[in-house]
Amino acid sequence: MGTPTHHFPRPSRAGATIGIVAALLVVAVLQPGSAGGGAHALEPRANAAALIATTTTTLFPVAHPDASIPPVEAGLAPVISRIKTTQPVVFLTIDDGLVKQPLELALLQQNRVRASLFLANLFIHNNPGFFVDFTRAGSLVEDHTVTHPNMRTLTYAQQKQEICGMADLEQQEFGRRPILFRPPGGAYNTDTQRAAAACGMRAVVNWIAKVDGGAVQYQLAPHLRPGDIVLMHFRSTFAADFAAFVNAMQAAGLHTELLEDWVSPPPKNWSGGGDLNSRPLRPERSALPS
Numbered sequence: 001m002g003t004p005t006h007h008f009p010r011p012s013r014a015g016a017t018i019g020i021v022a023a024l025l026v027v028a029v030l031q032p033g034s035a036g037g038g039a040h041a042l043e044p045r046a047n048a049a050a051l052i053a054t055t056t057t058t059l060f061p062v063a064h065p066d067a068s069i070p071p072v073e074a075g076l077a078p079v080i081s082r083i084k085t086t087q088p089v090v091f092l093t094i095d096d097g098l099v100k101q102p103l104e105l106a107l108l109q110q111n112r113v114r115a116s117l118f119l120a121n122l123f124i125h126n127n128p129g130f131f132v133d134f135t136r137a138g139s140l141v142e143d144h145t146v147t148h149p150n151m152r153t154l155t156y157a158q159q160k161q162e163i164c165g166m167a168d169l170e171q172q173e174f175g176r177r178p179i180l181f182r183p184p185g186g187a188y189n190t191d192t193q194r195a196a197a198a199c200g201m202r203a204v205v206n207w208i209a210k211v212d213g214g215a216v217q218y219q220l221a222p223h224l225r226p227g228d229i230v231l232m233h234f235r236s237t238f239a240a241d242f243a244a245f246v247n248a249m250q251a252a253g254l255h256t257e258l259l260e261d262w263v264s265p266p267p268k269n270w271s272g273g274g275d276l277n278s279r280p281l282r283p284e285r286s287a288l289p290s
Contacts, residue, residue, distance in 0.1 A: 065262045067227070069203045077181070077196040079188065081206040083227035083262050090224050090249055091116070091259040093207065094232045095144060095182065097124040097131065104234065107242050109137050113256050115232075118144035118182040118205070121166055123234075128173045135174055140260050143167050143178040143201060151183045151192045160195040167199050179263060180205050202263050207231035214240030216248045224252040229259065 067085040070078040083091070092115040108115065117131060117139055124131065135141060145151075145162040146169070154162070163181055171177040181201040183192055188204055196204050209224060210217045210231040216224070224230070232241050249256065 067262070069259075069263045072197045072202060075197055076190065076193040077201050077204050079193065079204045079206060080229070081208045082225075082229050083259075085227040085262075088226055088252075088254045089257045090226070090252070090254040091229045091262075092232065092245065092256050093118055093142075093182070093205065093229060093259065094234060096120055096148070097234050099234045099236050099238065100127060100130045101234075101236075101238060104238050104242075105133055105137060107239065108134070108139065111242075111246055113246075114138040114140075114258050115256070116140055116142050116180060116205075116259050118142045118180075119166075119170070120144040120148040120184070121146045121169055122148045128169075132174065135176070138258075140176070140258060141170050141174045141178060142180040142182065142205075143170065143199075144182050145184060148184045150185060150187050152187045152189050154191075156191040156195055159191055160198055163195050163201065164199040167201075179203075179260065182206070205229065205259070211241040211245050213237060214244050216244050224248050224254055226254065 064087070065083075065085070066087055067083050069080055069083065072078065083089075092113060094115050095118045097117070097119040107113075114137070115134075117134060119128075119131065119141055122145075131141060143163055143166050146165045147162065149162065151159050151162070167178050177200060179200065179202045181196045181199070181203070182205045186206045193204055207230060208219050208228045212233075214237060216230075218224075230245060232238070232245065235241070
């Protein structure tokens with residue numbers, strides 16, 4: 001398939017400052033049951049509003065990893081769905097970027113959550129600037145391809161074009177080259193791992209739990225465990241999904257940390273991109289909203 005080569009458009013930044021009050025106004029119009037979940041779905045109006053309204057003095061935890069993502073070996077990026085750690089941490093990843101709502105950033109900030117954002121140009125090309133404020137608040141943008149294809153249907157060259165092309169676009173727009181790659185739908189093969197490594201990706205990231213329709217869906221244990229990688233999406237159900245994630249995280253006694261802080265050192269003679277230190281400056285801890 002053809003891969004777009006255009007650069008991100010640069011939309012107006014007017015009105016980009018997002019406040020908690022604006023998020024409350026948006027959440028207030030959500031109606032019970034609108035998340036579309038089943039018996040375990042949360043009621044979005046009460047849960048999301050409560051999350052935003054809660055005032056906490058908890059700061060971002062400082063990562064002291066006791067485990068790390070395996071290194072790139074034999075030209076293949078490792079595939080991970082969790083980190084083997086005993087520390088009470090969980091990793092939130094949010095995909096695509098299709099639905100863009102002011103409440104999304106407000107919820108993350110108010111709950112001191114930073115996430116890895118796996119964005120695809122197919123969904124964000126009309127307004128990539130929307131995600132700049134997420135990076136300023138401490139989240140990081142990662143690679144999710146240009147056109148969101150099934151990677152297993154592509155040749156190695158096509159996969160490399162998808163991954164490297166999105167990495168180039170994200171580096172231009174957000175000032176940092178991604179180091180992690182998520183294949184759309186979790187579909188990958190050996191060519192995916194090879195192309196990801198060639199594009200500077202340190203890992204192919206899948207997930208062990210998914211939040212959808214206001215409920216957490218587990219693959220193994222019926223609860224979150226230390227080191228689990230959790231998948232969410234930028235969807236209309238974001239408020240209910242985020243409430244379900246926070247409830248499950250707190251019930252398990254866990255807190256979020258950035259997956260990027262648990263990446264192993266690069267191998268010797270590493271020629272890939274994705275400098276771990278080349279991330280946008282985030283606000284000082286004392287500057288976080290209370």
